[in-house]
Amino acid sequence: MTEATGIVGEFLALKAETDADLLAMQCGDFYEFFDDDAETVAEELDLKVSQKSSHGSSYPMAGVPVDDLTPYLKALVERGYRVAVADQHETADGHAREITRVVTPGTLVDTGRENAQYLAAVVRDSEGRSPSGNRTQSGDGDAYGLAFADITTGQFQVTSLDGPDAAADLVTELYRFDPVEILPGPDVRTDDDLLEGVRERTDATMTLHATNAFAPGRARHTVREQFGTETVESVGIADDDAAVRAAGAVLSYVEETGQGALASITRLRAYGATDHVALDATTQRNLELTETMQGDRDGSLFSTIDHTVTSAGGRLLREWLSRPRRVRGELTRRQSAVAALAEAAMAREDLRETLDGAYDLERLASMAATGSADAGDLLRIADTLALLPAVDDLVESTDRLAESPLADIVAGADREAAADLAADLDAAIVDDPPDTVTQGGLFRRGYDDELDEVIAAHEEAEEWIETLDEREKRRHGLTHLQVDRNKTDGYYIQVGKSEADDVPDEYEGIKTLKNSERFTIPELEEKEREILRLEERRGEMEYDRFRDLRERVGERADLLQTVGRALAELDALASLATHAVRNDWARPELHDGQALSVRQGRHPVVEQTTEFVPNDLHMDEDRRFLIVTGPNMSGKSTYMRQAALITLLAQVGSFVPAESARVGLVDGIYTRVGALDELAQGRSTFMVEMQELSNILHSASEESLVILDEVGRGTATYDGISIAWAATEYLVNQVRAKTLFATHYHELTALGDELPTVENVHVAVAGEPDSPAGSGTSSHAADESDGDVTFLRTVREGPTDRSYGIHVADLAGVPEPVVDRSRNVLERLREDEAIEVRGGEQESGETTQVVFDLDSGQFERSGGGGEERVATDGSPDRDPERGDIDPDAEAVVEELRDLDVNETPPVELMATVQAWQERLEGHDS
Template structure:
């Protein structure tokens, strides 16, 4: 077998050992991909494919230089590939290779993305029964060492947590793998790679052992989570170890993420409120992008975490508010803190790189400089009385300041100010750090100075001109003399090369110095690398310290960001409490106000006024108004100031929104089915401590069905759930609910109509409206004029007929039915004998109906919506609709 065939055969053999998608195998100074892998990599990364031929066989080959593997790995992994890396090592018989790590989206350390990079394992609770089991989840970010476990009561809650953490890689447990519905939603909702890790890793006893080994014997009891969450945590630990990421040392603590400590924000709400990205998937225009003024990647990551996981603790939020308030009025100190943090690096990620063994000398310089930021920020805080009396001082005292100072001083004594990018070429350390190294450095400097002065000495000694001393890989050190002076060189010069305008020579003395220089360089490189590995390992053992310092600096950064935005945009500190009252005076939408002149509006929700029916013209701002209220409530529960003149906000346990709907045809779900699923989730999940925002419920189906569902949902939310609710609707019939339900009130978005022109005032006023101005909006949207004109004619005709019917007059139209909210019934709007409207189920009109229609109306009148669940009511409505369509 030839060498080429042997290399390819070895490649294919190693490829069979791994479940990775691609294999990068070291061959000398290159990492090579062969066969189908070469073609894949070439297509993805625009590499050139060459051919390795032997004995009539040809193998595609694509490679990257040894030192350039990282950016190519990163690009492949970000495209969703798992890449195995096989390194080469020397044996007595030649070269051998073995897979040293498998790089996956969840184990990629070489990331420049500031966002968290979570992998998650999800395990179904083996003790659960029925169609909707509970789940255990474990989230780990190998780039920072952050490790969390959580529990979810059902698939919806599990999906909410997955969407909240936005993992890049998902490890489904054995039972989850067979759940096509759940996996389908994971694929549809998340841009994550699904990895089928070995089943045995999820075994409870094995997983529990792995958790105890990593975090200590009392960990499982301390966490207080179920077996499924522990199984998920153990599977993640084994996966990280098996992939060779080498970062387990950075995972120093495991924490339980508990839903009752945080505000529930389901996936739909996070999308509708555009927390971290817009509906179009862009960062710009999101709430996070609007308030993010952080100076560090760690600070930005923490601020996003706060936004996606708001807190319910009044104490925690008031402490954040106090810090934001102090920073917002201390502009100079805030700028000083920003300047210091602007020079800081991501300590949590540097700790992981040190644990992995991939941190270089420049990374340790970054650790050193960032550790110096801690006392620098603390000094700024201490110098300002308002900041010194705020929780900021305590935040900066939480890390072990003495240990941080000791490590910083060690790194200052050790690492040069500007070390090289590689750790094997020497010149990493300062003189005075290590005695043996100092001796090597001294002699190395002596030889280097001798070589640097050789040219001048030779000119003076032998009267030569045009003499230089240099070095290259081919000739080593040499004396180069111009051709015009080359004939005058001394006899002990030995010529080694003739060039066009010069000749190169060597001498016995120069060769001896060259050999000594090479020995010194090798010795210095070896000794510095050995010392550097010891120092890097020392830094790795301080991973928890680095994480603590990094967290403290990130917290100050996130708070300063909120303060900056509050100061620049006239935001106010909301009064928080644990009651039901939510009152906002002249509130503004935090994102919209950045791009347009915004009309402020008020809102009041309390025990007596807990449900607002919002009506008004199309495009007048109903959705913006309701999202504004939800966004202000959410900002308050991360400790932020809010866009308003004043605000009093009762803490909520969840924010739920249903605004618009999209088809999910891949899952066989129409727009209306998506709408009903979202409504069902809200009705089942929201509590009396929640804030609910509903927009146009029931618009995805026939009018009667839609009104029925909207009416029933309103009563259920009012009577059973009792959540604070804003409900926008075009069903003006629903405004009558304010007369039937004690906590319902009407508000509307005002419009001014003069001489046929409509102006949307964007102002919220009490009371209902009975017009939507849809034709005016159609005109604004550019609908052809004949269509608009015809629409106006039809609308005017319908209004005239409605006026006639209201007076009890005859109509040439068939009998119509309308929904009477005051009674909760459909009733006849007109009849053919000129009498007053009657129920279709009574009097002479009943006899004019076929039996099926009559039965439907009787069933409808007999339904008690207060005793009928929303799902059952929906089923009945669909059954009635099918009957009437026959």
């Protein structure tokens, strides 16, 4: 194809200057896409494709109006495209175009997302510099630096992670922040395993940013230029190379994209892992904090307790749930604010009603700073700032609120400065400004004297036009005459067909229609030229003044963000108070010890949809590990999850669903609840289960809360019991975390009598007598075989010795013959009676019967010519006494004899057992 020239050639030349996926180039009143970009945009956005000829060749072309570019950009960016924008400007030689910005998922300012929109950078310091600036010891692993910027709100946060689990912690932080775009540093780009882990946990776009942006010297200079040397020192990252490099890369990228968003990034906040509760991706998913296991918002903890009336308040509440705090002073402050709002019911509702009129100031501040705010946005800023005095007065006039931390929250925003800016904006912008900022009609009279003169002249000329028709009717005796304007004919006088021949000679015809004629006169043409000059002049002057006004507002981004954050915090606290009052939640007592004591606790989500049975929970130094047994579907999982959610809510600063609660602050919450095959990643259910268990055993500490809902169920019974037993011992003796462990391996309940700090509890069924507290025993008076079992959902002391699984199978609709046969087999197993194998008749007509040998864990054929061992899969089993053990199996046995169980870490032991199992299964096949 011949090389393109003209507009298409200019487009292709500009496209070659950028690494963006698409280019939108302004051509007059439209932004055009050409060539492959046009085809892509047309397919993505359902645009019509036309053809543009250039130098004898034809190129696809698609375009959108200048004023409509933003929604199209948003749609493209949300699909993962990076879009460069080339704007047109006038020069002495005509038009010129240049790329002014690149819009990416992390730098899209005008977004409709309710949640935060983070741009993240990740760097690795392979020398292992710790957050304190010290080198980590050899073998302790790498250190990682993380920076998160939300340019829609101006939030900017940095941290460092180091130690042997730093890579896993990094993935957890990325899952927690859920960035839309990630900039991996040079050392991270080559770590395929890490990148794969990140891709599994986030949907973020990966963007390769310039390597030199991550260089320590350049990054440090960039950060200090943005925030000042004193700020970098004061927040404690001056000696933290990893954090500084990540922060510098983010700032460099935002500046390079040309969005102008750096003006909204006014505050740098460094946070540490010790400030927040560790919540890995698995735990957040299992506890359904912000979405259910199916990915729905409804049914999550957030949707249940969210009564916020502003988007900023909802965003903040979601942030609190995803990142609970460990700072008791901050949590106590929130609790006191919630308590005050809960007690002052009328004031709380008045506050929520007032906040209901607030717009998202943090995002509006960013839009003003980046130059994307229109006149309506400035009015929304003014309206929201004007709410601050009303909120302040409401808090001050209510004694309960005035004495609470709410007063400090409001006082943190500069009421006088907010009122002044609101008044300035209200005095400048008309009540109903046009959507475009280039055509005039934005400003009130009195805002600018020079502009007022042009507006007066323009309005005078328009009035002359508006009264022309009446004057012409009177002058010439015409009745069917009107004056109008359109883009084709400009201003014109239209006269009905019946009177068209009676118009004076000065009327010059310009168009004939079916029922009328259009004319013009010299005075009208002159006045039209005057109006066009005035409109152009007014549009230019108003646009210049609007940009100045918007820039001044952008310079007050810090004020807007402070006010916006205060209003959002009030909204989030009012939401927590509203839910607490409506659902009879209690203020928990916080402390730094091991105790977790809950009286009549409930699950915050489940209680909304069912008549909930509350339960008590007590854990302390001497009672740190609870083995939870009971029937399937009886409520074990709910009981454990509610313990985790009550702990989490307490460390959000919320009240909790209980009659009373005393909660020891934890450094992390870890859960292992069920597992699904991840076959696409080559991981079976059991492998996923073991990896989750491994993470817990490595990550949890004495100050953590661990929830284990079954361990070892994905493998053979004896393997599973062994793993669960070893994991229990390790958690009790080494980790010492508060742990609730639900299991169907009733053999584990014996550990309650042997290990200190381990106790048994169970979920009761109807007919079971109350067990004495701490007795370690319970009855199973309600027998599964009778087919009539009622779950009480009540947790009692001591273990249970059966799971009532057949009853659950019946409830699930398993065919009745299968359920009946199951009961029959179960009864015979309990009585050590022979079981007839139905369908297994021999040629002689005899019936095969088998007995389950508890000692060997195998079935043995009964009757006839003696007994023969049968594996649980029905295949004949070798008799060890005959000495005919397979050589491969014998090798495994020898390895088992040589293994020192007491000196082998549990995770290594589990891996060894699994390897043996795979060797044996491979040989059998």
